[in-house]
Amino acid sequence: MITQNKRLFGIVLTVVGLLLIPLIAMQFTSEVDWDLGDFVIMGILLLGTGLMAELVIRKVKNTESRLVIIGLILLVLFLIWAELAVGIFGTPFAGS
Numbered sequence: 001m002i003t004q005n006k007r008l009f010g011i012v013l014t015v016v017g018l019l020l021i022p023l024i025a026m027q028f029t030s031e032v033d034w035d036l037g038d039f040v041i042m043g044i045l046l047l048g049t050g051l052m053a054e055l056v057i058r059k060v061k062n063t064e065s066r067l068v069i070i071g072l073i074l075l076v077l078f079l080i081w082a083e084l085a086v087g088i089f090g091t092p093f094a095g096s
Contacts, residue, residue: 007054007057008054011047011050011051011054012047012050014046014050015043015046015047015050018042018046019039019042019043019046022034022038022039023039041084045077045080045081046077049073049074049077052073053070053073056069056070056073057070
């Protein structure tokens with residue numbers, strides 16, 4: 001049980017660390033221009049992805065199935081991220 005809690009703590013710590021990158025970059029350049037909504041949305045995406053991967057690790061016993069499911073979760077994350085960043089599909093979701 002302690003190992004599982006360490007993984008959850010690691011997931012949250014990783015999300016915070018990744019969100020610190022644009023926060024620090026905003027202090028040095030005007031090219032990174034995130035507002036509170038951007039941080040909230042990216043935090044939800046990253047935390048949701050991490051927690052879904054943790055759920056798969058806990059519930060799915062077959063290693064091959066785990067890798068496939070986690071790969072699909074990551075694919076969905078990257079597609080949503082790309083849509084939000086540049087609007088590759090042109091949906092209203094990206095603001096286009």
